[in-house]
Amino acid sequence: MRHTISVLVENKFGVLARIAGLFSARGYNIASLAVSETQDPTISYMTIVVEAQDEKILEQINKQLNKLIDVITVTDFTKKDHVDRELILLKIGYTIKDKQRLEDLFKKYVGKIIQVKGDTAIVEAVGDQAQIKQLLEVLSEFGIKELVRTGRLAITN
Amino acid sequence: MLGARILLESLKCSGVEVIFGYPGGQVLPIFDQLYDFDIKFILTRHEQGAAHAADGYSRATGKVGVCLATSGPGATNLVTGIANAYMDSIPMVAITGQVGTHLIGNDAFQEADVTGITRPITKHNFLVKDVKDLARVISEAFYIASSGRPGPVLIDIPVDVQRAETEFIWPEKVNLRSYKPTYSGHPGQIKKAAKLISVAKKPVIYAGGGIITSDAYVELKVLAEKIQAPVTTTFMGLGGFCGTHKLFLGMLGMHGTAYANHAIMEADLIIAVGARFDDRVTGRLDNFAPGAKVIHIDIDPSSISKNVRVDIPIVGDAKNILKELTGQIKRLPDTISWLKTIEGWKKKYPLTYKHNGSMIKPQYILEQLWKLTKGDAIICTEVGQSQMWACQWYKYLTPRTWISSGGLGTMGFGFPAAIGAKLGCPEKEVFNIAGDGSIQMNIQELATCVANKINVKVLIFNNGFLGMVRQWQELFYKKRYSYTPITSPDFVKLAQSYGALGLRVTKKSEVAKALKKAMQANNTVFVDFRIEPEENVWPMVPAGQAINKMIEGLA
Numbered sequence: 164m165r166h167t168i169s170v171l172v173e174n175k176f177g178v179l180a181r182i183a184g185l186f187s188a189r190g191y192n193i194a195s196l197a198v199s200e201t202q203d204p205t206i207s208y209m210t211i212v213v214e215a216q217d218e219k220i221l222e223q224i225n226k227q228l229n230k231l232i233d234v235i236t237v238t239d240f241t242k243k244d245h246v247d248r249e250l251i252l253l254k255i256g257y258t259i260k261d262k263q264r265l266e267d268l269f270k271k272y273v274g275k276i277i278q279v280k281g282d283t284a285i286v287e288a289v290g291d292q293a294q295i296k297q298l299l300e301v302l303s304e305f306g307i308k309e310l311v312r313t314g315r316l317a318i319t320n
Numbered sequence: 321m322l323g324a325r326i327l328l329e330s331l332k333c334s335g336v337e338v339i340f341g342y343p344g345g346q347v348l349p350i351f352d353q354l355y356d357f358d359i360k361f362i363l364t365r366h367e368q369g370a371a372h373a374a375d376g377y378s379r380a381t382g383k384v385g386v387c388l389a390t391s392g393p394g395a396t397n398l399v400t401g402i403a404n405a406y407m408d409s410i411p412m413v414a415i416t417g418q419v420g421t422h423l424i425g426n427d428a429f430q431e432a433d434v435t436g437i438t439r440p441i442t443k444h445n446f447l448v449k450d451v452k453d454l455a456r457v458i459s460e461a462f463y464i465a466s467s468g469r470p471g472p473v474l475i476d477i478p479v480d481v482q483r484a485e486t487e488f489i490w491p492e493k494v495n496l497r498s499y500k501p502t503y504s505g506h507p508g509q510i511k512k513a514a515k516l517i518s519v520a521k522k523p524v525i526y527a528g529g530g531i532i533t534s535d536a537y538v539e540l541k542v543l544a545e546k547i548q549a550p551v552t553t554t555f556m557g558l559g560g561f562c563g564t565h566k567l568f569l570g571m572l573g574m575h576g577t578a579y580a581n582h583a584i585m586e587a588d589l590i591i592a593v594g595a596r597f598d599d600r601v602t603g604r605l606d607n608f609a610p611g612a613k614v615i616h617i618d619i620d621p622s623s624i625s626k627n628v629r630v631d632i633p634i635v636g637d638a639k640n641i642l643k644e645l646t647g648q649i650k651r652l653p654d655t656i657s658w659l660k661t662i663e664g665w666k667k668k669y670p671l672t673y674k675h676n677g678s679m680i681k682p683q684y685i686l687e688q689l690w691k692l693t694k695g696d697a698i699i700c701t702e703v704g705q706s707q708m709w710a711c712q713w714y715k716y717l718t719p720r721t722w723i724s725s726g727g728l729g730t731m732g733f734g735f736p737a738a739i740g741a742k743l744g745c746p747e748k749e750v751f752n753i754a755g756d757g758s759i760q761m762n763i764q765e766l767a768t769c770v771a772n773k774i775n776v777k778v779l780i781f782n783n784g785f786l787g788m789v790r791q792w793q794e795l796f797y798k799k800r801y802s803y804t805p806i807t808s809p810d811f812v813k814l815a816q817s818y819g820a821l822g823l824r825v826t827k828k829s830e831v832a833k834a835l836k837k838a839m840q841a842n843n844t845v846f847v848d849f850r851i852e853p854e855e856n857v858w859p860m861v862p863a864g865q866a867i868n869k870m871i872e873g874l875a
Contacts (some may be wrong), residue, residue: 173498176447181439186438219625226622232444232464235498 195314256306258283344390346417371401376737380745392430443471443833468501507637514648529556530594538643563715578669607866686713702758705787732761
């Protein structure tokens with residue numbers, strides 16, 4: 164099962180390597196990882212989506228992360244109210260006939276066409292896990308040529 | 321002040337008395353300062369020896385051990401020693417030189433990404449890029465190494481930082497917002513644990529290296545005697561409970577005593593203190609202590625419920641918690657019949673071995689050593705059969721008299737560790753129990769001993785084999801002794817060529833005499849005991865079996 168956790172860390176040289184190293188050394192799987200500075204430039208915020216078969220592994224991930232000297236706090240969102248979002252960018256097949264259909268789609272989902280070049284359109288979309296999944300299913304009908312995603316971001320509410 | 325000087329002044333402020341190390345190109349400024357600085361420096365003959373010596377010094381004294389090496393190969397030679405200290409939670413600070421900051425990442429001569437290499441085997445590490453950070457980093461390194469669950473910390477210092485100048489300001493206090501170890505146990509949890517102990521019928525205390533680290537020897541004894549519970553220790557916990565105490569069961573696990581293992585399997589309550597339920601202790605996990613509730617006291621939350629399901633976790637310092645816990649126990653459990661059962665096991669399954677004419681049995685050497693020292697010595701070991709016999713056949717009465725590589729199982733550890741131990745405790749007799757294989761892994765440190773008049777006594781259990789691997793090949797690989805027969809130099813002549821004393825013992829009747837001679841010698845001594853070649857360590861739990869499924873070779 165996938166779990167979302169956030170890790171506040173000291174914004175120091177090598178911290179990402181420490182976190183990534185811990186996951187690989189202990190055999191935990193990272194599904195996605197997003198890192199950036201917070202409003203306090205000495206602190207970075209990581210949102211990590213992990214694969215954990217059971218509670219025990221999740222508990223160990225939590226404890227092992229906390230053990231790292233540069234980790235300030237670890238929050239497991241599994242049992243916490245939270246908001247999560249992901250941004251995706253795609254290149255899809257496009258003809259002028261698709262314009263209306265895409266505009267209708269982006270009334271239902273948060274997204275837009277950024278650019279059209281020849282038979283390709285670049286589109287962006289933002290949403291939670293379920294929305295992104297549904298949207299990708301629909302967009303696959305257009306033919307997805309390229310897809311990049313930020314990975315999940317999460318914040319408690 | 322020069323960075324190199326700031327380093328030494330900071331070490332002094334941190335209470336460092338001795339540094340083990342080896343010079344090289346990227347630590348020249350540090351060595352130039354060491355030339356007339358008032359701190360003892362021990363030049364080993366290999367950086368690995370320096371790391372193990374710092375580790376041994378730490379285990380013998382409880383202080384932070386310090387080692388120093390140059391960049392690249394100097395630093396990578398420390399790696400085994402750092403990993404060893406990490407696995408056994410030993411406080412150590414390793415200092416390495418690094419190529420100049422402008423060359424980092426350039427594949428410069430003798431460059432290695434040492435913070436990268438040591439990240440998974442240190443509690444924390446630092447690359448100091450600005451001399452202004454140096455004093456603060458050193459104070460943080462010592463604090464991190466010695467607090468909470470201790471461990472090694474590495475500081476990588478580029479040579480230009482050693483040469484740079486700044487004002488030396490020693491920080492009075494360390495404040496790390498992201499690192500605050502928990503020392504006092506949760507009062508509610510302690511209360512619950514006390515209640516559980518009161519109603520136990522078959523309690524066992526399972527004590528680990530945390531007892532030694534937190535200096536909880538007295539507190540453990542008081543608890544055990546108050547509730548009349550038998551005590552077994554892990555390998556790392558040896559010396560944490562008096563080895564001749566009537567409540568002592570010896571070590572548990574793969575080569576533990578049968579009665580310790582039976583006690584664990586039959587227990588209705590396990591009080592685990594500063595131990596981590598590793599695979600050499602638990603054997604087959606789903607069959608471990610099936611009827612027992614578990615109280616687990618540990619300073620490292622990640623040790624709790626990692627392997628074994630725990631009923632009452634208590635995070636904090638063993639010493640504090642044991643004291644609190646003992647005070648909270650109002651009603652004492654009735655363990656009279658439990659202790660009787662255990663006495664029965666002790667009689668039925670004692671540790672034993674068979675004599676074979678004048679042949680020297682390794683167990684016999686240890687028995688004689690015990691008779692001569694009565695526990696008043698520091699016993700270091702290498703790794704393998706000789707190490708396991710040393711766990712079983714010598715009695716450790718007090719903490720820090722047993723020094724051995726547990727988690728990592730590093731051959732070549734014992735000899736340099738003995739050097740460190742002797743420097744830390746010069747008034748103590750220090751032995752290294754070695755095999756003919758292990759001793760050859762860091763034998764170059766003989767020169768360190770002789771040059772510095774560090775008198776350690778190395779007892780080589782010479783059986784012509786890499787004995788523990790041979791034992792597994794005998795038992796599980798149809799006696800196909802693949803590359804386990806091993807040749808050795810003439811250890812007597814070798815010792816002599818270094819300026820040490822070499823003795824050879826081939827008969828049982830000569831053992832005690834040789835030990836006495838070694839103890840009386842005002843020199844480093846190598847004693848080459850020619851022991852029974854295919855003696856095995858019994859009892860033994862095959863890997864992955866329940867710990868009461870022991871093989872007894874004598875049956």
